[in-house]
Amino acid sequence: MTLKKINPTKTKSWKKLKTHFKEIENEEIKNLLSSRPSNEDFNLKWNDFNVNISKNRIDNTTLNLLIELANECDLKDAISKQFNGDSINETEKRAVLHTAVRTDGNEKINFNGLDIVPSILETRKQIKSFTNDVISGELKGHTGKSFTDIVNIGIGGSDLGPVMIVEALKHYSSGLKPHFVSNVDGDHVLETIKSLNPETTLFIIVSKTFTTQETISNANTIKEWLVSKLDKNAISKHFAAVSTNVSEIKKFGINSKMVFSMNDWVGGRFSLWSSVGLSISLAIGYDNFRKLLSGAHKMDKHFQKTEFKNNIPVILALLSVWYNNFFKCETEAVIPYTQYLNRLPAYLQQAIMESNGKSVDRSGKVVEYQTGNIIWGDTGTNSQHAFFQLIHQGTKLIPCDFIGFKKPLFKENTQHNKLMSNFFAQTEALMTGKSEKTVVDELKKSGLNESEINLLKTFKVFKGNRPTNTFLINQLTPESLGSLVAMYEHKIFVQGIIWNIYSYDQWGVELGKQLASKVLKEIEDQKISNHDSSTNSLLKTYLSNQ
Ligand code: G6Q
Numbered sequence: 054m055t056l057k058k059i060n061p062t063k064t065k066s067w068k069k070l071k072t073h074f075k076e077i078e079n080e081e082i083k084n085l086l087s088s089r090p091s092n093e094d095f096n097l098k099w100n101d102f103n104v105n106i107s108k109n110r111i112d113n114t115t116l117n118l119l120i121e122l123a124n125e126c127d128l129k130d131a132i133s134k135q136f137n138g139d140s141i142n143e144t145e146k147r148a149v150l151h152t153a154v155r156t157d158g159n160e161k162i163n164f165n166g167l168d169i170v171p172s173i174l175e176t177r178k179q180i181k182s183f184t185n186d187v188i189s190g191e192l193k194g195h196t197g198k199s200f201t202d203i204v205n206i207g208i209g210g211s212d213l214g215p216v217m218i219v220e221a222l223k224h225y226s227s228g229l230k231p232h233f234v235s236n237v238d239g240d241h242v243l244e245t246i247k248s249l250n251p252e253t254t255l256f257i258i259v260s261k262t263f264t265t266q267e268t269i270s271n272a273n274t275i276k277e278w279l280v281s282k283l284d285k286n287a288i289s290k291h292f293a294a295v296s297t298n299v300s301e302i303k304k305f306g307i308n309s310k311m312v313f314s315m316n317d318w319v320g321g322r323f324s325l326w327s328s329v330g331l332s333i334s335l336a337i338g339y340d341n342f343r344k345l346l347s348g349a350h351k352m353d354k355h356f357q358k359t360e361f362k363n364n365i366p367v368i369l370a371l372l373s374v375w376y377n378n379f380f381k382c383e384t385e386a387v388i389p390y391t392q393y394l395n396r397l398p399a400y401l402q403q404a405i406m407e408s409n410g411k412s413v414d415r416s417g418k419v420v421e422y423q424t425g426n427i428i429w430g431d432t433g434t435n436s437q438h439a440f441f442q443l444i445h446q447g448t449k450l451i452p453c454d455f456i457g458f459k460k461p462l463f464k465e466n467t468q469h470n471k472l473m474s475n476f477f478a479q480t481e482a483l484m485t486g487k488s489e490k491t492v493v494d495e496l497k498k499s500g501l502n503e504s505e506i507n508l509l510k511t512f513k514v515f516k517g518n519r520p521t522n523t524f525l526i527n528q529l530t531p532e533s534l535g536s537l538v539a540m541y542e543h544k545i546f547v548q549g550i551i552w553n554i555y556s557y558d559q560w561g562v563e564l565g566k567q568l569a570s571k572v573l574k575e576i577e578d579q580k581i582s583n584h585d586s587s588t589n590s591l592l593k594t595y596l597s598n599q
Pocket of ligand 1: 209
């Protein structure tokens with residue numbers, strides 16, 4: 054069964070939200086906060102997550118109307134269709150079952166009349182035994198040495214998820230040193246392998262299709278390097294593959310025991326939980342990989358079973374719709390207060406922008422409202438010394454997610470309170486701002502005269518009223534990270550449902566790819582054909598310098 058096609062702007066709740074927006078638009082968060090009879094509805098508690106949404110430009114009516122909107126768009130029906138394996142990725146005729154690969158194994162998940170759980174558990178077993186063999190040193194390279202380094206060769210969904218998780222969980226390292234090669238930029242791959250010992254390095258080619266230009270080019274460059282350093286027979290010992298394209302894997306020379314399958318009901322950017330996460334399992338050990346899946350599974354159950362008012366991904370998605378469609382915010386920032394999560398914004402950029410960057414609705418009509426927002430961010434406190442100026446005093450309204458942890462990972466870490474005081478102070482400052490009166494008082498105290506104060510005061514005023522969500526989680530563990538990432542995945546899905554778009558296809562990446570292969574041929578043949586005058590001239594300049 055397919056998803057319903059409901060234009061959100063034609064619902065009763067949308068109209069009510071429009072009227073309600075006029076009442077809220079100029080309200081101050083700090084006043085809304087103090088006028089609420091209770092802030093309980095604005096602090097969602099789940100496992101070791103505290104999701105505080107109280108610093109938002111909303112009141113109880115806003116929340117109720119947004120939930121009404123979710124009901125009118127029949128979100129409930131959409132959730133059950135996704136989890137039931139219906140073909141909700143209609144333009145690619147595919148089911149969307151990345152949630153199935155993180156099953157706890159105690160359920161049946163039917164797809165096309167077949168329970169897919171046994172085959173998921175079978176693949177997991179294979180990941181487990183391969184991981185253990187590599188980490189223990191039982192599996193050896195061509196010259197009989199154990200592996201010390203692993204290189205994930207993949208791009209997009211076959212790279213961003215694993216690289217983000219491996220970086221986030223490096224505290225839990227298995228001892229193997231992970232590397233990632235993604236860009237078709239030959240310098241990227243050559244720079245990565247130049248310090249590697251071919252005898253002790255294992256390469257994992259991750260490509261669902263095994264035809265992606267970047268991945269296959271990098272894999273071939275590495276293969277040539279390996280053969281030149283060792284010999285041809287080393288290929289079967291040093292390469293593993295994660296793919297569905299059996300014939301191409303064979304042609305490449307990969308040992309069938311080192312092949313991990315994928316399913317087309319798991320989309321690339323949602324695939325880190327599947328065998329695409331092999332590099333994660335190798336880098337942090339299978340038990341930790343399993344905990345990551347378990348954290349995500351718990352969030353799946355929360356999302357599936359919790360009433361909307363307490364449902365974290367649902368509420369986050371609705372707030373995002375509120376800012377995107379009513380306040381006309383174009384971007385959202387994600388600021389994790391841990392250096393380990395420095396790749397989270399980049400990962401979310403693909404997950405969110407590739408999923409919801411669509412302008413045609415599920416009926417094939419061009420939408421007349423805003424859809425997918427722009428995601429960006431970096432870790433706190435680094436970003437405070439970089440782009441926070443614009444968030445505090447710029448002309449744009451940028452809702453931010455602040456993600457922080459109660460406990461650091463190192464017992465000896467004596468700086469955690471300093472980090473977290475910044476975390477709390479920033480959301481408070483963004484909300485309260487600084488009035489002209491306070492600024493003037495401060496300047497008077499510092500000894501400035503009246504004319505100096507008049508010159509300076511406006512620059513020092515902070516209007517405040519900048520909305521934030523605060524995520525306070527116990528500790529960064531494989532399990533909590535799994536829950537956090539799954540939370541964002543479900544938020545994406547809910548937004549797509551409300552906006553009446555297809556979140557699981559990505560036709561927008563095709564055009565550039567097609568053109569690039571045409572341009573490559575022309576560059577190689579040194580023959581520039583009919584492009585526009587701008588492109589023609591750039592290509593001629595490029596060729597003239599070769
Ligand atoms: C993600 C996309 C895309 C994909 C890459 C790699 O949802 O589908 O990012 O993951 O293009 O594709 P392959 O795994 O087929 O090489």
